[in-house]
Amino acid sequence: MSSAENDLYQEVVLEHKRAPRNFGHLAAPTHRAQGTNPSCGDRVAVELQLDGERVADIRFTGQGCAICMASTSMMTEAVKGRDLAAAQALQQHFRAVLTGEEDPEDAPLGKLVSLAGVRQYPSRIKCALLGWHALMHAIADNDGESVSTEEAQS
């Protein structure tokens, strides 16, 4: 088995890719945003139902690679029911781990640590962050505007 199959495509990642959690639309989202990756055309849209400062519910739609789908799926599980500050802190830790600024052992990532292998594959980091970009933009505003990983990464 190749190192990509060990490090990048752990079973939990493939399982989320095959059966993404919180996939679909919310009946009455209060916030939403779409992220696109111009180099491959991947699109992920995140819908939120915020209750004050709390993520009462979250869904996502779109298509992407296994890393993108699994990362977004795990993200929805991780932030659902938590407050916005916790979601933002988690995003910062996740991003810092992928960009090599934080050791995965030290970061409070929970199940998301299974995606830490992505940091060995620089061309795939934007795949893992696409859903998170959409989440951050959904939190920041509600105009439904598209965001791009190419811009957001720089």
Add this chain to the structure above:
Amino acid sequence: MAEVLGSAGAAGPHPRPPFEPGAGTLPEGEGVNTGAALLPRSFGERAGVRGSHDLPVTDLRAQFPILAQSIHGHPLAYLDNAATTQTPLAVQQALLHFEQHDRANIHRGVHSLSQRATDAFEAARAELKGFVGAGRAHELVFTSGTTEALNIVAQGLWAAGPGKAWLRAGDRIIVSGLEHHANLVPWQQAARMTGAELVILQPDARGRVHAQDLQALLTPATRVFAITAGANATGERPAYEQMLRMARAAGALTVLDAAQAVGHDMPPLTALDCDFMAFSGHKMYGPMGTGALVGLRESLQLLYPLRLGGDMVDWVSYEAAGYAQLPARLEGGTPNVTGAVGLAAAAQFIDAVGRQAIDRHLHALRAQAVAGLSAIDGITVLAPHATQATLVSFVARDVHPHDIGTLLDERGIAVRTGHHCAQPLHDHLGLGPTTRASFALYNTAAEVDRLVAAVAHAIKVFQ
């Protein structure tokens, strides 16, 4: 070819050593077929295309030192040639030779090196005009590649400004729906800047464009028709000869994107009803950042120069300037002289090997890949009918190209994944991103077997 200009002098006063196809030795490990065991039997043999007996691939591989390396413990199988081919020693030596003996600025100094550099640059121009079959009515302008060449055309037709530019409000620009973004986005801008109308020659559901559809779009207002000689995303080879003829007959300027075709057996420019042809060096075994715009002199004359400044003027006062004649008119600033020399060496290399022999080999590899990939459950090959293609693009049910690409890289196989700068075509065909394997003269049937086996494995992992 009405005006075949010989290779004499292409190296300037210090001739390069001639290319010898038999020189060098093959590194150990080449051709190791790590994936064949996964297949019921060789797809290549089943397709009857295993041998390419008239191309000395083993000897040719030795001319490309970059191929003799391992990636993640596997011999590199470089199948991303539609993006960038590798350079042979002959090209690398030409670059080094110029840098070590003749480098200086051109068309300026009276000193010996400047004269030698100028001679080398102009010899490269002559060599490349011969390579594409340009005639006496044609001129060749060096560019940084196809994208710049197409921008010089599209922008040159509006940059003179309202009332002066060749393109005007109400004109029609027809662009095929197979195009790379480089042959679409500049025309979108041209239409916006002039009030011209941009019309797309829509492909059918299988990604083919048809002459009768073009006929229906051609109007007296049609001023430009732009099409590719080979679609980089699918391998589709449109009947561009016929369509260029129809468009010119209707009074349009004709533009051919030859980026995917120029290193292959294609008609000489003199046989095409083509006003402008663009190509890149890095897709024909030449240096990156090189290329050319070749066209009829009278058509090139219509283009307002985009790069104003040194080397493209006849006279300059503080208030105004007179622009130089072609080709200098469109080559403002110091060009990539070393690159031009290397590009000419690449053209010589291709002709020494033989374009028809190269193409027979590539068509066989493509047929082998199409047969092997089509046999995998869940794989759909794009444009399977395009037997003249030198690449194969495919989609896999429920498996994303990026994931396939990563697992292929694990096995040392380099392919391209994504939209290949042709997003509208993918949208038109109802496809997401694709995986593309593209072949060059140094690729082998064993590498295609590895590709097919690795794709079959990736499907198993992800589905």
